[in-house]
Amino acid sequence: MSKRPKIIVIGAGFGGLQTALSLGGAPAEVWLVDRHAYHTFVPLLYQVATATLVPELIALPVQTLTRRHPNLRFVHAEVQAIDPRHQRVETNRGSLDYDYLVLATGSQLRLHTLPGAEDYALPLGTLDDAIQLRNHILGCFEQAAWESNPHKQQELLSFTIVGGGTTGVEMAGALVELMQGTLRRDYPHLDPRLIRVTLLHTGLTLLAEFPRHLGQYTLKRLRKMGVTVHLGTRVEAITATAVHLQEGTQIHTATVIWAAGVTPVVPISAPTLQRSPSQRLQVRPTLQLIDHPEIYAIGDVAEVQGRGQPLAGVAPVALQQGVATACNLRRQMAQRPLRRFRYLNKGRLAIIGGYAGIGQIGPIPLVGVIPWLMWLMVHWVYLPGYLSRLQVLLTWINAYLWGDRTVRQHLGASTSPQPDSTAVADASLPLLD
Amino acid sequence: MSKRPKIIVIGAGFGGLQTALSLGGAPAEVWLVDRHAYHTFVPLLYQVATATLVPELIALPVQTLTRRHPNLRFVHAEVQAIDPRHQRVETNRGSLDYDYLVLATGSQLRLHTLPGAEDYALPLGTLDDAIQLRNHILGCFEQAAWESNPHKQQELLSFTIVGGGTTGVEMAGALVELMQGTLRRDYPHLDPRLIRVTLLHTGLTLLAEFPRHLGQYTLKRLRKMGVTVHLGTRVEAITATAVHLQEGTQIHTATVIWAAGVTPVVPISAPTLQRSPSQRLQVRPTLQLIDHPEIYAIGDVAEVQGRGQPLAGVAPVALQQGVATACNLRRQMAQRPLRRFRYLNKGRLAIIGGYAGIGQIGPIPLVGVIPWLMWLMVHWVYLPGYLSRLQVLLTWINAYLWGDRTVRQHLGASTSPQPDSTAVADASLPLLD
Numbered sequence: 001m002s003k004r005p006k007i008i009v010i011g012a013g014f015g016g017l018q019t020a021l022s023l024g025g026a027p028a029e030v031w032l033v034d035r036h037a038y039h040t041f042v043p044l045l046y047q048v049a050t051a052t053l054v055p056e057l058i059a060l061p062v063q064t065l066t067r068r069h070p071n072l073r074f075v076h077a078e079v080q081a082i083d084p085r086h087q088r089v090e091t092n093r094g095s096l097d098y099d100y101l102v103l104a105t106g107s108q109l110r111l112h113t114l115p116g117a118e119d120y121a122l123p124l125g126t127l128d129d130a131i132q133l134r135n136h137i138l139g140c141f142e143q144a145a146w147e148s149n150p151h152k153q154q155e156l157l158s159f160t161i162v163g164g165g166t167t168g169v170e171m172a173g174a175l176v177e178l179m180q181g182t183l184r185r186d187y188p189h190l191d192p193r194l195i196r197v198t199l200l201h202t203g204l205t206l207l208a209e210f211p212r213h214l215g216q217y218t219l220k221r222l223r224k225m226g227v228t229v230h231l232g233t234r235v236e237a238i239t240a241t242a243v244h245l246q247e248g249t250q251i252h253t254a255t256v257i258w259a260a261g262v263t264p265v266v267p268i269s270a271p272t273l274q275r276s277p278s279q280r281l282q283v284r285p286t287l288q289l290i291d292h293p294e295i296y297a298i299g300d301v302a303e304v305q306g307r308g309q310p311l312a313g314v315a316p317v318a319l320q321q322g323v324a325t326a327c328n329l330r331r332q333m334a335q336r337p338l339r340r341f342r343y344l345n346k347g348r349l350a351i352i353g354g355y356a357g358i359g360q361i362g363p364i365p366l367v368g369v370i371p372w373l374m375w376l377m378v379h380w381v382y383l384p385g386y387l388s389r390l391q392v393l394l395t396w397i398n399a400y401l402w403g404d405r406t407v408r409q410h411l412g413a414s415t416s417p418q419p420d421s422t423a424v425a426d427a428s429l430p431l432l433d
Numbered sequence: 434m435s436k437r438p439k440i441i442v443i444g445a446g447f448g449g450l451q452t453a454l455s456l457g458g459a460p461a462e463v464w465l466v467d468r469h470a471y472h473t474f475v476p477l478l479y480q481v482a483t484a485t486l487v488p489e490l491i492a493l494p495v496q497t498l499t500r501r502h503p504n505l506r507f508v509h510a511e512v513q514a515i516d517p518r519h520q521r522v523e524t525n526r527g528s529l530d531y532d533y534l535v536l537a538t539g540s541q542l543r544l545h546t547l548p549g550a551e552d553y554a555l556p557l558g559t560l561d562d563a564i565q566l567r568n569h570i571l572g573c574f575e576q577a578a579w580e581s582n583p584h585k586q587q588e589l590l591s592f593t594i595v596g597g598g599t600t601g602v603e604m605a606g607a608l609v610e611l612m613q614g615t616l617r618r619d620y621p622h623l624d625p626r627l628i629r630v631t632l633l634h635t636g637l638t639l640l641a642e643f644p645r646h647l648g649q650y651t652l653k654r655l656r657k658m659g660v661t662v663h664l665g666t667r668v669e670a671i672t673a674t675a676v677h678l679q680e681g682t683q684i685h686t687a688t689v690i691w692a693a694g695v696t697p698v699v700p701i702s703a704p705t706l707q708r709s710p711s712q713r714l715q716v717r718p719t720l721q722l723i724d725h726p727e728i729y730a731i732g733d734v735a736e737v738q739g740r741g742q743p744l745a746g747v748a749p750v751a752l753q754q755g756v757a758t759a760c761n762l763r764r765q766m767a768q769r770p771l772r773r774f775r776y777l778n779k780g781r782l783a784i785i786g787g788y789a790g791i792g793q794i795g796p797i798p799l800v801g802v803i804p805w806l807m808w809l810m811v812h813w814v815y816l817p818g819y820l821s822r823l824q825v826l827l828t829w830i831n832a833y834l835w836g837d838r839t840v841r842q843h844l845g846a847s848t849s850p851q852p853d854s855t856a857v858a859d860a861s862l863p864l865l866d
Binding site (some may be wrong): 036037038054055056057059061063064067076093127131142146185186188385387388390391394395398404406407408409410411412 | 469470471487488489490492494496497500509560564575579618619621818820821823828831837840842844845
């Protein structure tokens, strides 16, 4: 009896997980490797960061999905290197051999390009990031309540977001909602006029991937909600207490949220690998690496053309590529000809907050409450796990009806300590007045 | 205009929170102080520790409750000392003066009495404890899956609980359910016969506060579920890999869960304070300290008699004492005579697991599915926060219908790191076979 081929899929994000699940029942052993034991539903990260959703609701244990198929196995390990010559993946648990490999390693925030960013900017890329950011925001309010120096208090209540793409826009909207609603009620003794949310964007229109007038609508909505938006602004450096802009001014702020620029995570190195200008891996139209037909690359790590330009790093692209890769792997194992990947664009949506969103479905642009509701519905339907889906629905109904954000318990990320409560112990006590 | 008196309530557990809320609208400033910004619903901690409930669901932000009344204020601070002579509370945020003080500081696990317990036993007293315990349990399965030494694997899959009171019994039942259900499905390659849950109890009957035959029923149920129960066993020492019993034998186990013995947390010291043999504060029948009529003590920290013996440290006692204290404080401020506290015992329930519980309502003993359901219903009704209540209901329906425990994401407690995944990196890889 011949041994069944072994497929290793690296990364349990949208692309990798979809590949593995689409290979359920295939004549192969499929091992899905990820450093986290859960699949993160990235589009809802900002709702974790703004105390709306409990983190567990957007983090489905991978095993819950893989155990449905006997030929799938989840491996909780961190990939350290890939040796394409010997067809081997090195992990912190040991090395794994493969016959076929799928790289679905995604991207990470590009923080190192700016002085101070790695030390002082808070990223929003992973679930731990979101939890740490939430605790930091709650900690700023808490510290501000004990702070008697008005300059310092202003700094603690100033929140600055770098990047006017979808993440930056949705963070800005959700932050204002959190602060003007729940946190004002939690801290009735704080002066609400001190709260400041600033969005910095290098371009001249927000949400550049949408038509220009949708970006202008977004700008108007955010300003109406109370967000200070600076367009055409470049950040030069970040310190513990300020953002320095290229034009020479600075913004005093204890919180800088980084939502600008990602770079692909490429765990493989070989002399024959070809990369795009954005450092993504060049692939054939069948999603195989150009010199390695046994290796596929999908999602943010792969450069794939659609209508003459590279496809964006969004979930629908990765999901469709996951299905296509599984299909091609089945064909490759059966020695049948492979198929070209073609992306079907069903439209795009972005949420602003305050019952407002924008969208572009085919030729039709949408603004206002309809795309806002569509955004929530689409993400609700795609969220994995029916229990999470029910709980998210309840949370949203509560949040949007009463303006309440309930996740304010300061429970930790896997690594972060709580904000240091003794740091202000020697400050004077405004409460005692 | 005379200044309104200031009441400080220390501890936002059942007793302290109830006192503060019952003082809503009273002619006084009420400051509720706690080191956590949330109220922990302790009876459901074991469900957090066994991956059933998301921690946030049993941790309501205190401000959500206190902001309902303008005379209540929540102070997130850690009490360091109390000076009854100058009527002052010292915290890490500074000192607070009071006219009246309510001590509702609860109890903590008494770990220091046993060699090795503080280092190696995992307590289950706070929400952080529960999260750390859950992550430890999940980490043991994860490590066992990578372990090739059968002796070490057996040790990782052995879980030992010390203490046969309600916490020990409910942990034992819930642990077996978690392991035989969800974790067996997550790790299909582990031999389920290696999983071992052991309950150690010094007494000869479990749940000693109930009639004897209810304890015997509990013993039978636990054994039927697969728990190894040792009665009349005293633990002599705990090490990283074993529990040493007084009779000379030892149990090899990587996990020791401590559910035996609590001691009151008394942050006050004064020469005139009187303590009970169990170190609780002696109070008058009105719940005031004997020599300090301006200080009340309630809940686990106070020794209160009911029908000739000290009242147990359970939530109903603390809740009723909270109401009584608020009532007496209002009378004391109005210079009216105070009332004696009298506990109304509505009965007791304990949950075992597997659709089984026990109960004693007045003279009527109950066993089986009825008290199990009553336990869930009573705790569901008392859980604060209607959103949490709805989400807990959904979680329970899912958990008890499908035997699934969904909270397996390894997200951290505020302080604990994740189990070290590199610790077994040099172990051989059974997965590669």
